Amino acid sequence: MEVPERGRRAEAPWKKLSKEELENQYSPSRWVIRLGAEEALRTYSQIGDEATKRARATRRNLLHVPYGDGEGENLDIYFPEQVSEASPFCVFFHGGYWQSGSKDTSAFMVNPLTAQGVAVVIVAYDIAPKGTLDQMVHQATRSIVYIQKQYPRNEGIYLCGHSAGAHLAAMMLLADWTKHAVAPNLRGFFLVSGIYDLEPIVFTSQNGPLLMTLEDARRNGPQQLLEAALTQPVDPACHVLVIVGQHDSPEFSRQSREFYQTLCRGGWNASFEELHDVDHFEIIWKLTQDDYVLTQMILRTILQEP
Numbered sequence: 272m273e274v275p276e277r278g279r280r281a282e283a284p285w286k287k288l289s290k291e292e293l294e295n296q297y298s299p300s301r302w303v304i305r306l307g308a309e310e311a312l313r314t315y316s317q318i319g320d321e322a323t324k325r326a327r328a329t330r331r332n333l334l335h336v337p338y339g340d341g342e343g344e345n346l347d348i349y350f351p352e353q354v355s356e357a358s359p360f361c362v363f364f365h366g367g368y369w370q371s372g373s374k375d376t377s378a379f380m381v382n383p384l385t386a387q388g389v390a391v392v393i394v395a396y397d398i399a400p401k402g403t404l405d406q407m408v409h410q411a412t413r414s415i416v417y418i419q420k421q422y423p424r425n426e427g428i429y430l431c432g433h434s435a436g437a438h439l440a441a442m443m444l445l446a447d448w449t450k451h452a453v454a455p456n457l458r459g460f461f462l463v464s465g466i467y468d469l470e471p472i473v474f475t476s477q478n479g480p481l482l483m484t485l486e487d488a489r490r491n492g493p494q495q496l497l498e499a500a501l502t503q504p505v506d507p508a509c510h511v512l513v514i515v516g517q518h519d520s521p522e523f524s525r526q527s528r529e530f531y532q533t534l535c536r537g538g539w540n541a542s543f544e545e546l547h548d549v550d551h552f553e554i555i556w557k558l559t560q561d562d563y564v565l566t567q568m569i570l571r572t573i574l575q576e577p
């Protein structure tokens with residue numbers, strides 16, 4: 272495999288893996304420990320579906336709000352009880368390898384967060400094969416610009432993403448907001464079990480619907496972009512939490528650690544957490560619970576409690 276080296280990085284460890292092992296490392300459902308692979312994926316959708324139904328039934332909301340002209344460019348907003356234009360906003364990008372998942376089954380954290388005064392936005396984007404990586408990144412950018420324009424008095428916009436959604440959220444660290452009419456009031460990032468280097472994905476079956484070339488992968492790789500970036504963090508107070516599950520695969524774990532280290536080298540206010548005893552799916556579906564460690568971490572950051 273002829274892939275030129277970049278910057279200071281030594282040979283990427285994933286390049287030493289066999290095709291089978293690479294496939295294995297990038298198949299999150301093969302690493303779950305309490306359920307079978309199929310059952311874990313089913314439970315994840317089911318909990319997401321139930322959480323969304325509950326959120327829609329119990330919280331004031333605006334559903335399917337367009338942030339662009341495209342059919343798939345819309346989002347759901349869930350409000351805290353005391354509706355206020357000045358709430359903090361937590362904007363969530365769902366996972367599913369950029370080819371599955373939907374805003375309509377991803378309102379995991381809505382009830383616990385809105386109960387504490389945080390508005391939650393769940394963003395839809397055009398998954399593959401309809402959308403390309405470039406389009407999804409552009410849609411993520413526009414969804415955030417929309418929230419800032421609509422709620423200019425917000426007390427901060429916090430981005431949260433899971434898996435492929437953490438990739439989209441991480442790309443926002445590198446977005447050029449000067450191309451848009453407003454700069455969003457970004458105060459924090461919660462990057463959960465994410466993928467930051469897309470190159471290995473090109474060599475797995477996950478690339479079937481994505482049709483990513485190595486060039487696409489590099490252009491949309493926050494790891495590569497951050498390594499090459501000369502830009503400084505816009506706001507030093509903006510906190511970036513990189514979070515991975517104890518039972519995520521070693522490759523997912525390595526990606527999170529390396530991205531965190533690159534953030535630190537770039538002067539970002541970053542921290543890293545490996546969450547005890549959770550897998551790739553539990554790590555996000557447990558956000559339906561008020562007392563879950565990650566729910567508490569997100570709330571402490573947004574509410575600026577020590």
Ligand SMILES: Nc1ccccc1C(=O)C[C@H](N)C(=O)O
Nearest residue numbers: 298299300301366367368371434
């Ligand atoms: N549905 C998901 C939702 C979130 C994150 C990953 C997935 C996956 O499907 C991953 C992959 N297809 C797997 O079987 O592990």
